[in-house]
Amino acid sequence: MALGESIVKHIERKSSISIGLTLLIITMLILSGPAAAVSINVSSLPTKIEQGNSLNFILDTNISAGENIPIYNITINVMNSTGNSVGNYTFYQNGTAITSGINVSLITSAPFGYGYRYGYGYAVPLGYQNYTFGYGYGYGNSTSSSKFEYNITITGFSTLSPGNYSLRILVDTGTGNYYTTATVPVVGVSAVSVTPPAVTITKPANGSTVGILNNTFEGSVTAVNGLAAVKLYLNGTLVDSWSSEGNFSRAMNYTSGALNVIKIEAIDNYNNTNVSEVSVYVNQPVVVVNKTVIANTTTTVNGIINTSTEIEFVPAVSGNVLVTLNASTNVSWLDNRTSNTYFSANVSANGRKALNGFVKIELNGTKVNDSNLRYAVVKMYYSFAQLDQNGNGKLDPGDINPAALHIYRFCSATGVWNAIPYNTNATICNGTVTVYNSGVNTTEGFVWANLSRLSLYGMAGSVVPAPTPVIVPVAAPGVTTHEIKIGSIGNITVKAGANVTVGIPLHSASEEPDVNIYLENLPSGWTAEQLKGVTLPLGNSKAEIELMVPENVTGGTYKVLIAVASAWFGKTEQKFNVIVTTPAKKPSKVTPLPPPAKKPSNVTIPPPAKKPSNVTIPPPAKKKGICGPTLIALLAAVPLALRLRRRRRV
Structure with a gap:
């Protein structure tokens, strides 16, 4: 038991x-x-x-x-x-x-x-x-x-x-x-950031008076939230738009003899908006002057404000003469036998671009007229916006080089636009017109020609070329060749009192350490940064140096040296031209516009409409299951x- x-x-x-x-x-x-x-x-x-x-x-x-x-x-x-x-x-x-x-x-x-x-x-x-x-x-x-x-x-x-x-x-x-x-x-x-874009208009000054060809509109736009769009209006009509930040320049087609309102609107990625505008009075593009002239004596007619043109002429006889200067951005308004398109086609045959600013000069008198001139000097002034073809506020490849501008004369006998050559005695228009001399004044911003007959004139120029890379054969394997070459730079244009970045194309036959790159032969008061101890890679490369030009410098063309030196290679130099332009003085009294109205900070964004809460969506049939x-x-x-x-x- x-x-x-x-x-x-x-x-x-x-x-x-x-x-x-x-x-x-x-x-x-x-x-x-x-x-x-x-x-x-x-x-x-x-x-x-x-x-x-x-x-x-x-x-x-x-x-x-x-x-x-x-x-x-x-x-x-x-x-x-x-x-x-x-x-x-x-x-x-x-x-x-x-x-x-x-x-x-x-x-x-x-x-x-x-x-x-x-x-x-x-x-x-x-x-x-x-x-x-x-x-x-x-x-x-x-x-x-x-x-x-x-x-x-x-x-x-x-x-x-x-x-x-x-x-x-x-x-x-x-x-x-x-x-x-x-x-x-x-x-x-x-x-969400409520900071609107910053809009600055540098030219023209609000309340100023300009001519039909003095049509540059310049400024800058920046946005902390990214830029969605910039819209440019002239007299209430949208004339241009873009979406890139930074400087801009545009040539405006003003209405002459009237007040023109230019408005620029910048919108960021959060729809914050800033608007700025200026008003300018545009003179009638016509100058009519009755002159009593003396034989073999120079007579001057200044039509710069209205027509961006000035003439000096010496008649062979004395008497009274009616001098007429008529300007337009549309050449067919001045002579219906030609057009802007035809002018552009003529100048492009010479590898140039048109500025689309034209002036017609006439002399009408009983004794004095165009046929009995000893000579006449025509000065046509250009604007920065006419040169800045891409509108980014600076002259770079693809824009028009001011140092290579030419005056073109319309030959009514042949219907062809003739380029007036530089610094030479020549004949144009089937030998009926003699050109004694011509040139460009980049300091004061005009192209001039000394010739025997007056007519209808336009301007065109060569484009700023892209830097040409220097190609040097690479040394054989096992052999180190110390050789540095500087590529073509071309002309650098800068306004007095501004900075400009000088791009320097380089080619090194080997990787070159401890290279110094700097500018020499700078005028008094000019400064530039120096690049020290740079290592250049094998082949093509590019260096950039910031050049500072003082405000009080005289406009003109200055020759500057680029120097590249290293202990192994030695030193090489190359010249390039710096073209300094002097901006026109602004009126002393400018009435600023009131600031744009600020967006209210207490704006409430309504929530999206909710779906009806009483809508019943039938669920899928439940099925019983047994998991592993x-x-x-x-x-x-x-x-x-x-x-x-x-x-x-x-």
């Missing part, structure tokens, strides 16, 4: 241990199973967005191989820096939104299927048997992992105040219990059940 009781107690003690271990295994599997079956990954998530913008990112719901998970819906919880929820956004697994404030696009879908599990155990009196525990439907793949991939846009983010926010993503299996979660790093929402870890837990319980059955039979 004692022996039997001892055996029973021993069996009971072993059974208790088995029951405890089995329950522990079941508990661990239930707690850890779902996290291993489904995982969440977020990509393309910005770390910072501006206030008023939606949040966009990619969400992956990954399902492990061999699993069939009945995913019901996904919820994204937005929390502020204190951990409080500021928005919940839910959608079905097929991408259909359940709540408003979220847009979902399904990129990739996991396959839908079913799974089953069975066991193998011993039962008395049946012996060892297979046991099937059932099956269930869900999303996944029996042989490989799969996923749902979504493109998520949370439009509700646009209503959030500046601050830091985190996302908590929860996956529901259809039972109402979220069993997989993920916390996404912080997304910062920053306040849960089935494993049921299998583990089979030996326990069999053991308890054997004990009852003992």
Whole structure:
């Protein structure tokens, strides 16, 4: 009896241990199973967005191989820096939104299927048997992992105040219990900048009087938030637009004999706007002067303000004469036998570009006229905007070189525009007109010609060439050749009192260390930076030196030396011309315009319209399923059940 009781107690003690271990295994599997079956990954998530913008990112719901998970819906919880929820956004697994404030696009879908599990155990009196525990439907793949991939846009983010926010993503299996979660790093929402673009107009001065050909409009635009657009208006009409920051220059087609209003509007990437404008009176482009002239004596007619032109002429006889200077940016208004297009075609044949400023000069008198002149000197003034073809506020490759400007004369007998050559006695217009001399004054900004007859005139010039790279044969392998060459620079144009960057094309036959690059032969008061200890690479390279020209310098052409020196190579030099222009003086009294009205700082951006809250989207049919870890837990319980059955039979 004692022996039997001892055996029973021993069996009971072993059974208790088995029951405890089995329950522990079941508990661990239930707690850890779902996290291993489904995982969440977020990509393309910005770390910072501006206030008023939606949040966009990619969400992956990954399902492990061999699993069939009945995913019901996904919820994204937005929390502020204190951990409080500021928005919940839910959608079905097929991408259909359940709540408003979220847009979902399904990129990739996991396959839908079913799974089953069975066991193998011993039962008395049946012996060892297979046991099937059932099956269930869900999303996944029996042989490989799969996923749902979504493109998520949370439009509700646009209503959030500046601050830091985190996302908590929860996956529901259809039972109402979220069993997989993920916390996404912080997304910062920053306040929108209300600083408008800065607009500066440097020419013309507000309230000034100009001529039809003195039509330069210059200034600069900068924007801390990036520039979306710059719009230029003349007398209320949009005449140009661009989107690049920095200096600009434009040639305006003014209305003569009237007040012209130029307005420039700059808009940044956040729609902050700044407007600046000036008003200028444009003189009639005509000068009519009645002169009493004396034979062999010089007579001057100054029409610079109205026509940008001045003439000096010496008649062969004395008498009264009516002198007429008529200017226009459209040459056909002065002579309908020609046009701007025809003029451009004529000058392009000489490799030049037209400035599109024209003047017609006539002498009408009883005794004195165009046919009995000893000579006449014509001076045509040009503007910077006429040279700056790309309008970026500086002269660079593709713009017109002022040192290579020419006057063109229209020959009414042939209908052809003749270029007036420099510094030579020549005849044009089928030998009917003699050119005694001509040239360019870049200091005062005019082109001049001394010739025997007057007519209709225009201007054109050669373009600023692109720097030509220096090509030097590379030394044979194993041989180091120390040779540095300076490429062509051309003419550099700068205004008095301004800085200019000198680009220096270089070519080195080998990698050359400790090279010094500097400017020599600078006029008094000029300064320039020096580049010391530079390493030049093998082949072509470019150096840049900032040159500072004092304000009180006299306009003209100055020759400057570029020097390049190193211990191995020695020294090489090259000359280039610096053309200094003197800006026209501004009127002493200029009435500034009032500043543009500031945008109110308390503007409230209304939130986007919410979707109706009472719209019910039917959920997909729920299907019961059995995930792998849960089935494993049921299998583990089979030996326990069999053991308890054997004990009852003992």
